[in-house]
Amino acid sequence: MTQNLLRKIVCSFFFVLGGLIYSQTVTGTVSDATGTLPGVNVIVKGTSNGAQTGLDGMYTLNDVASDAVIVFSYLGYLTQEIPVNGQSTINVTLEEDVAQLETVVVVGYGNQVRKEITTAVTSVSEEEFNRGTINNASQLLQGKVAGLSIYNKGGNPNDSGVIRLRGLSTVGGNTEPLVVIDGVLGQSLSNVDPSDIKNITVLKDGSAAAIYGSRASSGVILVTTKSGRSNQPFSVEYNGQYGVSGAVNQIEIMNRNEFLAVGGTDLGSDTNWIDEVTRNAFSQVHNISASGGAENSNYRVSFNYRDTDGILVNSGFEQVNVRANFTGRLFDDKLRINFNSAFTQRDSEFGFNEALRYAVVYNPTAPVFGADAPFNFNSAQFGGYFQTLGLFDSFNPVSIAELNRNEGNTTTINYNVDFKYSFSDDLTATLNIGNQVSKTNNNQYYPTTGFFRGGALSPFRKGRVDFYTNEARTQTLELYGTYQKSLTDKLSMKFDGGYSFQENDFNDYFLSLGDFPPGINFDFSNIIEISQDLNEAGRVNAASSRNDNDRIIAFFGRASFAFDDAIFLNASLRHEGSSRFGSENQWGTFPSVAVGADLNKYLNLNNVSLLKARVGYGVTGAIPPGVGLSQTTFNVTNGTGGFGSSSTGLGTRLANPDLKWEEKQELNFGIELEMDRFSATLDLYNRDIVDFITAVSIDAASNDGFTSQFQNAGELNTKGVELTLNYDVIRKENVNYNMGLVLSTYQTTLEKNPGGDRTIANLGAPGQNDTEVILVREGEEVGQIWGPVFTGEVDANGTPILADVNGDGNLVTDQGSALAEDGDFAVLGKGFPDFELGWTHRVEFGNWDINAFFRGAFGHSLVNTFRVFYEPRIGSQSSYNYVNTDLARDDIRTAQFSSYYVEKADFLRLDNLTVGYNFDIKEDSFIKSARISLTGQNLFTITNYTGSDPEPAFQDQGAVDNGGTPAANPDVLAPGIDRRYNYFASRTFTLGLNVKF
Structure with missing residues (x-):
């Protein structure tokens, strides 16, 4: 022992x-x-x-x-x-x-491994975003996604621009993609600061978007914001930008000497009106974020401040945005709680685009101030500014910009809470609750001394103030579950299904007052008190509307199968109801199915990591463009005894209880190839928009006096091709050069036209009131510019000689006869481009990086309205300036619209060039990283277009004459018109600094 x-x-x-x-x-x-x-x-x-x-x-x-x-x-x-x-x-x-970072892609109600995606989906990371002065999150994607068109013609900082995915998706409803931010539907890109965005995914085809139902008819943009991460020490990041912008590509007009040489009226001065109403616009952006996390929680809080001037005086905005994200895990990590909230306050000076318009045409010999006039002039009557009295559509542009006010503010608060519970590794359930409240106030003021929009010379009212207020509230609740299981060694499945609820409440009011005593000071707060004669006609205009309980309810499911890690199947079904329809047609069903196969799994091609073919079909709906369109409406006329004493109702819109869902049916075929240095994606699609909802004129005599009715009465077809290429040209230890190319083309045809063949888009006054330049014809392409053809010759009277298009020896240029196909009109161009491209170059060497991005559009034309109205040397126009482009001819002395004023607007633009330097930081330094960058935007444009900006005009807000205002609802069937109120293009240089602590 x-x-x-x-x-x-x-x-x-x-x-x-x-x-x-x-x-x-x-x-x-x-x-x-x-x-x-x-x-x-x-x-x-x-x-x-x-x-x-x-x-x-x-x-x-x-x-x-x-x-x-x-x-x-x-x-x-x-x-x-x-x-x-x-x-x-x-x-x-x-x-x-x-x-590995790119293998998982957000696809709506979850995510998928990129290899298994069978639909047309594009994901853009933060590193790929456009840089520089970005006023709206949509600009981050401009030119980056094949098929996604983003245009802010002229670059007005208060305008979010136009967003279209694969062309026109509807005529009367919303044509822009659904925006989903952190899982909450129906958000606005204006309510998320670009600095807070981590990734944006675009669901392009019907099979990808069908899971979102009716709101996805125009595509879906999924935004993922930045968040903290677990076990992350507290860190702070600062992003700052300082920029300056200036007008470029100004409209070419005559100076004083040129104007007088062609017989212009001499008012004794020499004024460059464009310089008077434009400026060097400065902007600053400051973004501070703090993030961190423990083992079971993380957080991120950011504060964003933007102060952006427009190149037009008294235009721009100031914005504060605060965003917070918190994620916590409970019950042994089985329950994840994710909370997101944001607050946005934006104060805007909208200015008046008309100041730019009149800066082009106002007499260059006129003085700015009346005291400088060489003759007796009552300048006090017009606030001290000179005015050319008695002339139609002629206002001192500086007085428009300085005397009047156009201001507004918007406050938006939103939040959502996302609860995700894991019952097991295979089964999870998610509850997402969201709420957004937005309030907007817009105020316009025209003083008694103003000459613009009913001021000093108005016989009806002296001065005017307009108030507009709206409040919108959106509530969402979505509950869905996910179950995934490996059925065999080669077969796995995943199922998502759930319930969605959304309610929108909206109310607004408008109040216009006028006839003020002279000499009052501008003050919105007491303008009502000092208004006179409020009971007299013409002095008061009021309107209001309210829309509550506008609801969408849906049940949805999606099944995904993967076999042999090579063959993939996805199918979804959404059953959705909207309160905007009558009781018999509230519900619609929207299915999709898509299949894809990695062919390289069986071909084993050399140096190929992926060769996937996929095909998908999906149906999405579109809700009506307004509430109550299936119901009857009346105009109420009050009797002389006052409201309600002897009122009568006149029917205007007939009810349509059969009004039903508008649908988009889309078939998409795609091929994806990935090799060592090269990748490519090709998509071909065909989509039909059927039963689109539009107002149709009806015979009043046979319909009890009703003149219109909303019907499912039209059809559109769009065919398109999209190609994305990416190649690592150089990939070495210290030098990397990547080049990417995005190409897209499409054509939209009006297959069924409820209103019959017609022309739209009136050019307006002076002198072109009866000239409509866009053709709407069944069976033909949407957006055709239409009119007489200029032969290039001019008669002895200075009138352009037009072509005998049909060759019958009889020149017929009456628009009605031409529409009946017995006249001499022709298609002069098209408003939509034949194809668009984005061309990216990214170079990294040592601590330096360079990002150059080119953007272009080709095949579209624009009606140059400045040339139409102000280029002909009309003798009676001696008090207006003349447009003096390279195309101007001295012998044309008659205003006649023709092909001469329709210009090809192809362009290639160096849209963004950024040079950055990353500083070397010592390992134990308080500063973890630092980067400085210089960005130039719109550095040069190659184009033959003589206007300010060759970008396509995707929609039209109508003619604006003698101080009028653009239409609130643009006409999407009328692209291709470069209106006189469009903003001037600008060039911007931005210095940026990024520091992480």
């Missing part, structure tokens, strides 16, 4: 001694390119001996054999294995696994 005890003591001694000799403690720090990484898994290979890095990125491993191998792994980074070789300190820098 004593010997056995002695033997155990000796063995234990040598065992401990061996452990001391052959095992040790290893410590170190794990980092990435930007700093230390918390939460990294550190384990001795082949054992259960492991640890995680702490908030400072440090780890400690005990009892590590001197010949062991330590494995470092972290989601989104390449795993590293490092032999100990007797080392007691091992520091590691992990590299991002780009391929």
Whole structure:
């Protein structure tokens, strides 16, 4: 017994001694390119001996054999294995696994592995976004996604522009994609600061978007904002930008000497009116964010401030945006709670685009101020400004910009709470509750001394003020579950299904007052008190509307199958109801199915990692463009005894209880190829929009006096091709050069036209009131510019000679006869481009990086309305300036619209050029990273178009004459008109600074 005890003591001694000799403690720090990484898994290979890095990125491993191998792994980074070789300190820098980061894509109500996606989906990361002065999040994507058209013609900072995905998706309803921010439907890109966005995914085809039903008819844009991460130390990041903009490509007009040489009226001065109403516009952007996280929670809070001037004086906006994100995990990580909230306050000076218009045409010899006039002029009557009295459509542009006010503010508050519970590794349930409240106030003021829009010379009212207020509230609730299971070694499935509810409440009111005493000071707060004669006709105009309980309810499901890691099937079904329809037609069903196959799994092509073919078909709906369109409406005329004493109702719109869902049916075929350095995606699609909802004129005599009715009465067809190419031209240790090309083309045909063949888009006054320039004809392409053809010759009276298009020897240029196809009109161009491109170049060398982005559109034309009205040398126009482009002719002295004023507007633009430098930062520095950049936007444009901006005009807000205002609802069937109120193009230079602490 004593010997056995002695033997155990000796063995234990040598065992401990061996452990001391052959095992040790290893410590170190794990980092990435930007700093230390918390939460990294550190384990001795082949054992259960492991640890995680702490908030400072440090780890400690005990009892590590001197010949062991330590494995470092972290989601989104390449795993590293490092032999100990007797080392007691091992520091590691992990590299991002780009391929792994791109494998999971948000597709709505969840995500999918990119390889398994069978629909047309494009995901754009933060690194790929456009840079510079970005006023709206949509500009981040401009030219980056094939088929996605984003245009803010002229670049007005208060205008969010036009967004179209794969052309025109409807005529009367919403033509822009549905925006989903952090899982909440129906958001606005204006309510998220571009600096807070991590990723944007675009669902392009019907099979991808059908899961969102009626609101996805124009496509879907999914926005994912930045958030903190678990086990992350507290960190602060600052992004700052300072920019300056100036007008470029101004309308070419005559100076004083040129104007007088062609017989212009001399008013004694020399004024460059464009310079008087434009300026160097400065902007500044400051974004501060703080983020961090513990083992079961993380957070991110950001504060954004933007102060942006427009190149038009008294235009621009100031905006504050605060966004907060918090994620926590409870019950052994089974319950994840994610809370997002945002507050946006935007104060805008809208200015008056008309100041730019009249700066082009106002007499260049006129003085700015009446005191400078060479003759007796009562300048006090017009606020001190000179005015050319008695002339139609002629206002001093500086007085428009300075005397009047056009201001507004919008406050938006939104939040959503997302609860996700994991019952098991296979089954999860998610509840998402969201709420958004937005309030907008717009005020316009025209003083008694103003000459613009009913001021000093108006016989009806002296001065005017307009108030407009609206409040919108949106509530959402969505509950859905996900179940996924591997059925066999080769077959797996995933099912998503749930319930969706959304309610919109909206109310607004408008009040216009006039006839103020002279000499009052501008003050919105007391303008009602000082208004006179409020009971007299013409002095008061009021309107209001209210729309509550506008609801959409849906049930949806989606099934996905993967076989042999090569063949993939996705199918979805959404059953949706809207309160905007009558009780018999509230519900619609929207299915989709898509299949894809990685052909390389079986072909085993050299150097090819993916060769996927896919085909998908999906149906999406579109809700009516307004509430109550299926119901009867009346105009109420009050009797002389006052409201309600002898009122009569006159029917205007006939009820249509059969009004039903408008549908988009889309078939998409795609091919994806990925090789070592090269990748390509090709999509071909055909979509039919059937039963689109539009107002149709009806015979009043046979319909009890009703003159219109909303019907499902039209059809559109769009065919298109999209191509995306990406190639790593240079990929070396210190130099990388990547080039990407995005191309898209489409054509939309009006297959069924409820209103009959007609012309639209009146050019307006002076002199062109009966000239409509867009043809709407069944069976033909949408957006055709139409009119007489100029032969290039002019008669002795200075009148352009028009062509005998049909060759019958009889020149007929009456628009009605031409529409009946017995006249001499022709298609002069098209408003939509034949194809669009985005061309990206990204270069990295050492600490430097360069990003150059070109954007272009080709095949579209524009009606240059400035040339139509002000280029002919009309003798009676001697008090207006003349447009003096390279196309101007001295011998044309009659205003006649023709092909002469329709210009090809092809362009290629260096849209964005950024040069950046990343500073070397010491490892123990308080600053973790720092970057400085310089960006130029709209640096040059190659085009033959003589107007200010050759970008397509996708819709038309109508003619604006003698101080009128553009239409509130643009006509989407009338593209291609460059109106006189469009904003001037600008060039911007921005200095940016990014610092992480």
